[in-house]
Amino acid sequence: MNAKPSDEQLVAYLDNQLDAEQRSRIDAAIIADPMLGLRLQWLDRSSLPFKDAYDELARQAPVDRLQAMLATLPSPVRPALSRRWFLAAAAGLLAGGVLADRLFLGWQASRQTHNWRGLVADYMALYVPETLDHLPADEATQRAQLRTIDARLGLDLAPAKLSLPRAEFKRAQILEYDGAPIAQITYLDPAHGPMALCVTRSNSGSRHLAREQRRELNIVYWADMEHAWMLIGHQSMSDLEEMATLLRGRLSV
Incomplete structure (x- = not known):
């Protein structure tokens, strides 16, 4: 493997989807390039906490306003809908739209500001x-x-x-x-x-x-x-x- 392994190859390495020869080549590349080892560690750990984030967004949903909206629905419609279902769906749509965008943009800004210190900490933890x-x-x-x-x-x-x-x-x-x-x-x-x-x-x-x-x-x-x-x-x-x-x-x- 002359070129540096791609992220796709590193992910396949982490998922045990490579044969023995491919794995040995990446093992050798990691030994030769400490930053590649750090990249592998980063790929193994860098998943956004979506569940926690959406739980927090659901807690931030304007429940009182949503309940008031439910109360204005015509009576033939209202019995057909569970109040809990409506609030959960509305809060979920809200979280999946504007608030999710805000969360992602905030995460991007945080990543740009703090990512280098996180990378250094990952590397220094190996020392x-x-x-x-x-x-x-x-x-x-x-x-x-x-x-x-x-x-x-x-x-x-x-x-x-x-x-x-x-x-x-x-x-x-x-x-x-x-x-x-x-x-x-x-x-x-x-x-x-x-x-x-x-x-x-x-x-x-x-x-x-x-x-x-x-x-x-x-x-x-x-x-x-x-x-x-x-x-x-x-x-x-x-x-x-x-x-x-x-x-x-x-x-x-």
Whole structure:
């Protein structure tokens, strides 16, 4: 398999619809390309929660107004219809129309804003200390890796700007998702294991530090006028915020 497997092939792989030779080829491709493994994981997990969403929309349906509409129906019609059936059908039609469109548009906006942090969390959840502890940590290697990131993302990074207390800088690399580059600078904390500073281009404007949790990993994220940043690891939120504040001050200079 010379070309990268398509999403259709990956889905067939997940559904056990490939023969042994096809599966072995995709296994080899996943080993050679970590981002392909992440894509496979994403396809395995990326289903919208339709039932929960429609249950919530049904709860939001204007029941009082629908009951009033039912009361105005001519009497020959009204006995033929169950009140519960009418309300459920009307609420279902409403949910399946305007509110469903609003839900989907909101989901799309959320996906565009937050998807990259979810991808990073999926990837970082696979890391263990052995993923990083064998990597060279000399400054010449780090500077060469950072130059690749600078060229793709328009940054000016240096090992001194990226140093953190209690965590050793291990590697800087460029990942890519849907054509968008994501820089990942990984560290190894002897107490808490792998952590990472990640950055991608963003034109959403400056944003103060915020926090969230994904895949049992703590995340502190922020943005400047051209880039979105996140620090992710198993450290406490307060420790991550302290380190994020330190990094943000250096990287804004």
